[in-house]
Amino acid sequence: MSITEVPDLAPETTLTLPESVEKTLGNGLTVIAVHRPSVPLVELRLRLPFAQADTAISSVLTQTLFAGTAGKSMVDIAAELQAVGGGLSAGGDPDRLLIAGNSLADGLPHMLRILNEVLTGAVYPANEVRTERERIADRLKVAAQQPAHVVARALNRRLYGDHPYASQTPEAEDVLAVETGVLRAMHDERLHPNGGVLVLVGDVEPHTAIAAVEEALGGWNGAGTLIELPPVAPFVTGPLTLVDRPGSVQSNIRLAMNGVSRTHADNAAQQLTNLVYGGYFSSRLVENIREDKGYTYSPRSGVEHSAAGTELSISADVATEVTAPALWETLYEMGRLATVAPGKEEVEQARRYALGTLRLGTSTQSGLAGLVSVLAGSGLRLDWLAGHATRLAETTVDDVARFAAANFAPANAVAVILGDAQVITPSLRAITAIEAA
């Protein structure tokens, strides 16, 4: 006899967070070491405040930070990291510069020594700078043909106005003008330990890890003023912005609303509301425009927390001929959630997903390292997750309904679509006013 009933869940597991030790060094660097010895590796994330950094200079800086020191070439640095199974790379966004990497656990002291050598002595060799800026300009050319990139740029311009979040990628001509001098100047001004957070997660005892950091990076110094971004202003609604992409076989629909920060009292309700709407597969948006109507492959909504504000976003890449009906269903699901309270079981399902994925996200070294680093960017620590789990458990259907009414109302959404304007404009006009980008 085969089993025909879906089995109940076994009793809930406890969310146990790994041992974590924190120390702020004399030079101002905060070090957080987390013990997760599941595999003999260590993950490293170094987050430095990077607000108001020029995007052209910072894009070249992150790609040439490891391109040479007084004593080592780019190849030397990469080879020495490889020798301990290691690798490091840097990236930037409007909030922070992030150096991320990993190595075999026994290689941590060696990886930290190389990191120190780069942080205190990167020389940005002219030859490597020339090569890298050209590579970035080439990548920008490719990105200009990628619909997801083009529509994201248009949306950021529309949402953020004068705020630095409006322009997160540089222009090629500005990148091609970057030289060694401005890179060294930005390095001296911005890459200092004060305000930085170094996270190490893995098969290294936390006190040992912190001692290794003190030994390797204790001499890293320098201080600059910490720059804070102005808070994001409420988004200005208005006509849908249509970006023309002649011949496009799909339209990229994007909607955005203001959200609340991680530390806001409504954050747990925000997470559950987003899940119910489009934040996971078993959501209204996916069940409607994918599993019922087949308009799209990967519709979704998400919550993006940045230092100066939180953005709620909805996206769907749909066949050109169903652009207007897909937008209509997307708005319909927003309106329904904003005006009719969701069902109890629907909220329960989202809650169980949110609580379960906390366990999944903290079960690997790299997952933990990313999470600890991101939380540190909001001034939070790993133990915040325990409180967050409690708040998720206590959030009511009314809380979700209230949050949805305020933040998922179609009236509060900013809309941008990238697609073949000639084909999609007439039917979109039936739904909303349109302005060309």
Add this chain to the structure above:
Amino acid sequence: MASPEIRIPATHYPVERFTLPNGLRVVLSPDRSAPVVGVSVVYDVGIRSEPEGRTGFAHLFEHLMFQGSANLEKLAHFRYVQGSGGTFNGSTHLDYTDYYEQLPSNALERALFLEADRMRSPRITEENLQNQIAVVKEEIRVRVLNQPYGGFPWLRLPPVMFDTFPNAHDGYGSFDDLEAATVENATDFFERYYAAGNAVLSVSGDFTVEEATRLIERHFSDVPARPAPARPDFGEPDLTAERRSSYTDALAPLPAIASAWRVPDPVKDLPGYLPYVVLAEVLTDGDASRLVERLVSRDRVATSVGGYLGFMGEPFAVRDPTALVLSSHLPPGGDPDKLLTTVDEEIARLAQDGLAPGELHRVQARIATHLLRDEDSVLNRALHLATYEIQRGDASLALDLPRQLGEVTAEQVTAAAATLRPERRASVEVVPGGDQ
């Protein structure tokens, strides 16, 4: 600062295997360190097995396996997994198709039920078929048709290198073939390939072997026994003359080129194959690798270069025939012929002069990190165990692979490099048609 000679660590975790009377092979790997489990079912059928005139069918069928089953309505699978705090997916490869969940460990039995239910009988209806054909077409538009370099090189190189339908055809499928698919095709495909004897179930993470065995027997024992179909030989002879092809990509702003060379059988000749895995990393892993240093940093004939084994980049989950692939993007006006000539030069230099002191060991150390990092996730561990078991009958290769890769010698790597000659090469070039 001298580079230390670091000891490359081994992996240690238990691997238990057994087979149910209906032919279903099971692999278990308990790890109690976090309250999560990974569950995967891998079927021994992939893109190479789909019938002519039905390109893309293996992938379309994968979608249909999520559309309801014996005791579950459409949408129920997603809701039960996610409503248990878990995540799920499936993916279609050249030689296998996988279905998997990662969940808090209190949902293990539920995941086993869901997999057993669709192994018994998926609900394949005309309505769900038409819905998923539409969804798959959007997937192809997002990933291939509406992107610069869409499908490059994984869909573009095989037709240059291979002559037979199983190896050469487009695994995403043509819209015509997808639209022609019928419910009967799907039922036949299920009957033939989705047999208990053609599958491996693997579970990794927070459970005891006794408890998991009991639950697996409870849910899978009465899945009807159907034997695995005979697997055809997809072998093709090696190239004896260089092949070269090109196409214009209307969205691509810059040229690109990818080349492939046949490599030894990954399953039947693993010792002969592993040196190529190391070679690909020697050539392309990071700024200290041979081709990045020469092509990108020094000569600037490429803006990026990548190298890997297998057209889908999974060295240990593919069967023969397969290849070592090198793929490069070029700067504006870049010359693909010059790039290939430079690649040939670097490969010949490696074959002749051998590796530099320390070069092999550092590359092996980095390979070990990549392997260990991948296996840190219980889900990845489950997936690896299942593919090793289904393709090699040897799940425990997971434990031995780091050692075997660490024992590859410099002589083996240079001998492998010596086989990457131009006359054995198939290349495909992207001619930019986008805004320059």
